[in-house]
Amino acid sequence: MNTRRFFLTSLGSLTASLIFASCSQPATQESNNSTQTISQKEQKEIIKVGVTGVVAQDILKFVNNNLATAEGLEIQVVTFNDWIQPNTALRDKVIDANFFQHRPFMNNAVKELKINLVALNTVYLNTLGLFSKNLKSVGEIPQNATVTIANDVINNDRGLRLLAANGLIKLKENAPQFVTRRDIAANPKNLRIKEVEGVQVVRAINDVDFIVSSAQTVALAGIEPNSMGQETAKDKKYALAFVTLQGRENEAKIQKLNKLLVDPKVKDFINQEYKGRLVPVF
Structure with a gap:
């Protein structure tokens, strides 16, 4: 396992990671293909997702590089160095969704922060x-x-x-x-x-x-x-969920990413990359 980036989240409370955009075709491609590539990029919907750790970031990177383009989606990851700001950033519409918390934590945040949040698909359990x-x-x-x-x-x-x-x-x-x-x-x-x-x-x-x-x-x-x-991996209530503001859960780009996060290819990625340290729950 590459241990390269765990402490990067402490470098700033709000850092947009724009490197997840799909690579463009080489300049040597025919001009009509280049024009088509530019057109496809212009049509992509951008979704900003808040995270607090490298695991969620790596999963989103995999989705962006392997699945999102077909859905006309581009994922931009925003990293935070605490567990409060990803939810207040949702409230303030700095981001569209976040991917760092399980449902019990979210339910407590709803009470403490008085923010109406909704959990969509759950993805993995971190025991x-x-x-x-x-x-x-x-x-x-x-x-x-x-x-x-x-x-x-x-x-x-x-x-x-x-x-x-x-x-x-x-x-x-x-x-x-x-x-x-x-x-x-x-x-x-x-x-x-x-x-x-x-x-x-x-x-x-x-x-x-x-x-x-x-x-x-x-x-x-x-x-x-x-x-x-x-602790046992059987209790799935602590699985990390894809979360957004109540009232935004049916937005097209949010539903697209929500579906992609439980694609079978994501399960294969988690199993291969983390070798049992994370447990897919879908």
Whole structure:
């Protein structure tokens, strides 16, 4: 796996990636073919899609280079370095759609940001694991170990439940739908749980005993840590969805890309490129 670009998203909060346009035909082609190519480009609809990581960007690049032209579509990717701006940019119509969040996260964003969002097709599941540079198993986790997890409502809940599933903490029996540290009933190893913004979790791996992160994010960061526990891939509610503003979901260009994202060729690309670290859900 090429680990070239994970940290590029931190270079700016809003960067349009225009390199996804299909290449034009060589200048040596006959003039009538060149004219036809220019005409086809002029007729393409541009759709701007917000992302926060390289995986979604690579999938959109594949779609743009292999499927979009036949639909008269050109995908322009806009990258963000946090998990708030891709939705506020939708509200402000800076972008047409985004591709970075699962439905539970989106539903919480609707409440928190008071933005009417709608999830269309879900594409892939990025499972969580417990990762460490030094520890090789859950049994090696020492007393007073420090772990870093995401601080947003949904992924904080997801991280805590993964710790509980691996026997590291116990949650209250009457815990709410989304748990927080207040819902921890027992912490036998006295884990010190640090909460940071989701995109910052993987960067903490050198400073803590272990982290709760996705295997793909860890791999793209150029890290080869030990995986000590992983959540099941059966729960598809955490699969990443293609999202837009409510009321825009039936726009032609949005529906075109929504359909292309679940093309069988995209499934083949995900399976071949990520070798099980991502799970297609369509």
